[in-house]
Structure formats: structure tokens, C-alpha cells
Amino acid sequence: MSDVVITTFLIISLFAFLGSGVWIGLTLAGVAWIGMELLSSRPAGDAMAITIWGAASSWTLTALPLFVWMGEILFRTKLSESMFRGLAPWVNALPGRLLHTNILGSTIFAAVSGSSAATCATIGKMSIPELTKRGYPPEKIVGSLGGASTLGLLIPPSIIMIVYGVAAEVSIAKLFVAGVLPGLLLASLFSGHLMIWALLNPDKVPRGDIRMSLKEKLSESRHLIPVVLLIGGVIGTIYTGIATATEAAAVGVVGSLVLSAAQGSLSWATFRDSLLGATRLYCMIALILAGAAFLTLAMGYIGLPRHLAEFVAGLNLSPGALLLALALFYIVLGCFLDGISMIVLTMGVILPTITAAGIDLIWFGIFLVIVVEMAQITPPVGFNLFVLQGMTQREITWIAKVCMPYFFIMVLAVLLLWWFPQIVSWLPAQM
Known part of the structure; x- marks a missing residue:
């Protein structure tokens, strides 16, 4: 099955679950389970249990x-x-x-x-x-x-x-x-x-x-x-x-x-209410994190991020066109994965291409972080959108719409960094 068909199928499944009112964390886990069952040989049940337990017990996320x-x-x-x-x-x-x-x-x-x-x-x-x-x-x-x-x-x-x-x-x-x-x-x-x-x-x-x-x-x-x-x-x-x-x-x-x-x-009263409020909000965030972790695992077994990265690397583009293609690639990938997962799953393929194009790795790191920031407010898996939805009880589409101007501002920032790379390189050069 081609990557285009797989991507389309997963996007339709994701929107179908979200549109039916299923909780976001359960939606992410459900799409991951469907993907693994239909498109990989790895049994989904134990993988889901292990991944969700690992995501929930991470010491790093305790902060x-x-x-x-x-x-x-x-x-x-x-x-x-x-x-x-x-x-x-x-x-x-x-x-x-x-x-x-x-x-x-x-x-x-x-x-x-x-x-x-x-x-x-x-x-x-x-x-x-x-x-x-x-x-x-x-x-x-x-x-x-x-x-x-x-x-x-x-x-x-x-x-x-x-x-x-x-x-x-x-x-x-x-x-x-x-x-x-x-x-x-x-x-x-x-x-x-x-x-x-x-x-x-x-x-x-x-x-x-x-x-x-x-x-x-x-x-x-x-x-x-x-x-x-x-x-x-x-x-x-x-x-x-x-x-x-x-x-x-x-x-x-x-x-x-x-x-x-x-x-x-x-x-x-304020102590109790603050503790209960934090518990409710974090439980919502933790469920989304667990679902996203399982979806990341499923994407890895299906091989979609690696295939897409190999496709971009094989286009033999100029540095500017390569960065544009990578920006689009990571924004699309951000519809399914969190930022850390995007980097972990794709760096092995992308880094040799970036080095061969003569792009400074420090500069590319900042470029990559800003592109991942865009994904934080890009539906359907823009994580900040989910946090805002939990606090405001607004529709996710409304939240995405009001955040859209800031997406384009980040696009402008990336262009400014391309035109004036010294914005990134000047301070590290002083070290």
C-alpha cells in the first residue's frame, strides 16, 4: 500500500473519531491501533500497553x-x-x-x-x-x-x-x-x-x-x-x-x-481546589500524551516517517528548496506526531542530506524547532490546541482558527532566519 493511501486512510480515521466526540487521547490511541493491526505485523495489544505505561511513567514529564x-x-x-x-x-x-x-x-x-x-x-x-x-x-x-x-x-x-x-x-x-x-x-x-x-x-x-x-x-x-x-x-x-x-x-x-x-x-479551600484543578488538567494532557506515544510507535512500525524522509532526501533539491520541502514535511508529520518523536524518527535520514547541502547544523536545529512550534498549533494533533480546548471548552476548529495568524508569523520568522542567519549564529560564535 502506498504512503499516500496510508496517510489518507489515517487522516480520515482520525477525523472520523474526533467528529464522533471520542476523547482526543483515545482517538490517537484508536487510530494507532487500527494502523498497527491493518498495516504492520506487530500485535497492537501488548505494544499499546507497554507504550502507554512508558509514557505515563516518564520521569522527564514529571515537571x-x-x-x-x-x-x-x-x-x-x-x-x-x-x-x-x-x-x-x-x-x-x-x-x-x-x-x-x-x-x-x-x-x-x-x-x-x-x-x-x-x-x-x-x-x-x-x-x-x-x-x-x-x-x-x-x-x-x-x-x-x-x-x-x-x-x-x-x-x-x-x-x-x-x-x-x-x-x-x-x-x-x-x-x-x-x-x-x-x-x-x-x-x-x-x-x-x-x-x-x-x-x-x-x-x-x-x-x-x-x-x-x-x-x-x-x-x-x-x-x-x-x-x-x-x-x-x-x-x-x-x-x-x-x-x-x-x-x-x-x-x-x-x-x-x-x-x-x-x-x-x-x-x-484554595489549596484543595488548585490540586484538584491541576489533577484534572494534567490527566487530560497525560491521556493525550499516552495516545500520541502509541501513535508514534505505530507510525514507526508502519514506516511512514522514514519513507517520507527518504522521499524528501531523494529529490536532490537546492538548499532553499530542501528547507521548504522539509518545512512542509514536518508540518504534515506534526498532524500525527509530537515534536520529539518527529526528530527521533527522521534525523537518521535527514541529517546526511542537510550536511551534504552545506546547511549549518546549529542553524538547522533552530529552524527545526520553529517548524515543530508550528505543528503545536496545527490541527488535528496540535498539542497546544488540545491544552487550550481543555481550559476553554471551545471547539478545536475555533481554537485552530484564532491561532492561525501566529502560524504565519512563525513562517515569517523562518524566512527572516534564512535571509539573516546571523540572528541564529551570532551568539554561539561569541562562546
Whole structure:
């Protein structure tokens, strides 16, 4: 059976399950089971059990529920309100006003978590209720959050960069440094999009607070101190080597509990509700992760990623055309697999082609991460879309639609990196 027929069959199966209302995690596992039963000789039953158990018991992913819990604590206490109160005087002068807190918050938290899902869940728990209460359009709240939270993959520390660095045998430290300027570039482009939209639609932006002098703004900024201390503590423990990402997430949870208690907003009710809320949200995410892990295994046994990668490698394209083909290839592959799985399954075939084309492997790593970011907000398996759906209860098609402008902004970012490769290479060259 040809790859085109297999791909079409799996896409139809995926949409059929999703359209019938089956849970997303079960849909992914169901499509994987069908694929393995019909298109491979490997028995699907024991493979599903082993894979789902492995995905559910991964130590690396322990950081995710902890960061989700940290976001729930911030959401249910005065800390999220304090963050918005401290940021408001500085962003109120910008077109789009408090919508920029999604961009700023995601950029800052991306340097803490290394995960787009954790960034999306944590910032979303704080920003969605606050911005909704202030009357901002829901499509801009959700869209800006979905787009900006993908920065969790690009701004170091990043798990996906570690995976690529090991596969490509390049310096992970240089990869981390190389991601800083592109990450800030993307954040600036996201904010620029919000400014242009606000200037074109001034009636849709709620009125800002009263204008303040510099002294008054600095005074209001004192409300940021608790959150800055919390984030600084988490980042500091990671970058000084005191703690791993998972241990730093635990530091974040303890720190958020201590700060909320110091503010007098921590009670047994808020503690219980934050724990239950984090459990519900992570269970939803964990089920999707388990289904995605089994789908990844099924794709490996069917051989689809390898066949597609070999096809791209055999086209003998110029460097520019090769990167365009790879971008399309990974975006399509992102409809079925998570980012780490895409890299693991294809690097063995793709890397020799990239090396032969004379493309710098550090630059290609950043290019690859941004393309994987696009897949995070591309249906049907855009992981950030699922996280947003769990928080907002909106249709996945609506969420994908409001996130689409940020997909094209990432396309623009890739073009800028191609035209100005120094954006990636300058900082690593200083090491």
C-alpha cells in the first residue's frame, strides 16, 4: 500500500473519531491501533500497553504536572492579580494593552519550563480569566496565548533542543544560546501583530487605566516582585545547576505556596481546589500524551516517517528548496506526531542530506524547532490546541482558527532566519 493511501486512510480515521466526540487521547490511541493491526505485523495489544505505561511513567514529564499545579496556585490566589497589576502600567501604552501580558508571560515562563504545554497551561490559568474579566475579545486572548506559548520549545532550556543536539551531535549549550535571539524575535513579532490588530480595531480594545507618571509605574511594579522572585528562583536553580527541570518545578510549587501564604490568600479551600484543578488538567494532557506515544510507535512500525524522509532526501533539491520541502514535511508529520518523536524518527535520514547541502547544523536545529512550534498549533494533533480546548471548552476548529495568524508569523520568522542567519549564529560564535 502506498504512503499516500496510508496517510489518507489515517487522516480520515482520525477525523472520523474526533467528529464522533471520542476523547482526543483515545482517538490517537484508536487510530494507532487500527494502523498497527491493518498495516504492520506487530500485535497492537501488548505494544499499546507497554507504550502507554512508558509514557505515563516518564520521569522527564514529571515537571509538567508540577508546573500546571504552580499555575493553578497562581490562578487561585492573589499572585496572578498582582502580576497583571504590575504589568498593566507598562503595557497600557501599547496598542492592544493587556493582551501583551500573554506574550510577556509566555516569554518569561518559557525560560522556566522548556515545554509549550506547560507554558500554555500555566500562563493560560492566569491570563484567560483576567483578560476575559476585563473585556478583551476571546479570540485574541486564546490566539495570542496559543501562539506565544510555543516559545516554550525555542527559548532555553528546551527538551526538544536536547533531543536534537544528541541526534545531530552538536553542542547543546550552543543550541540553547542560539535559541535566545530567535525566541525574542518571535515574541516581538507576536506583539507587533497585536499592535497592528489593535490599531485597525480600536473599538475592540477595552479602555486602559488612568495614565501614570514614571514614579507611579515604578510604584505599581512592586506588585511584580513576588512573581519575579518566584520565576527567578525557578530559573536560577536550573541555570546554576542546583536542580533539574523537574526539581525546579517542585521549587516553583513550594515557592508559589509560600508566597500565596505570605499574601494571606492561601487557604485549605484554595489549596484543595488548585490540586484538584491541576489533577484534572494534567490527566487530560497525560491521556493525550499516552495516545500520541502509541501513535508514534505505530507510525514507526508502519514506516511512514522514514519513507517520507527518504522521499524528501531523494529529490536532490537546492538548499532553499530542501528547507521548504522539509518545512512542509514536518508540518504534515506534526498532524500525527509530537515534536520529539518527529526528530527521533527522521534525523537518521535527514541529517546526511542537510550536511551534504552545506546547511549549518546549529542553524538547522533552530529552524527545526520553529517548524515543530508550528505543528503545536496545527490541527488535528496540535498539542497546544488540545491544552487550550481543555481550559476553554471551545471547539478545536475555533481554537485552530484564532491561532492561525501566529502560524504565519512563525513562517515569517523562518524566512527572516534564512535571509539573516546571523540572528541564529551570532551568539554561539561569541562562546
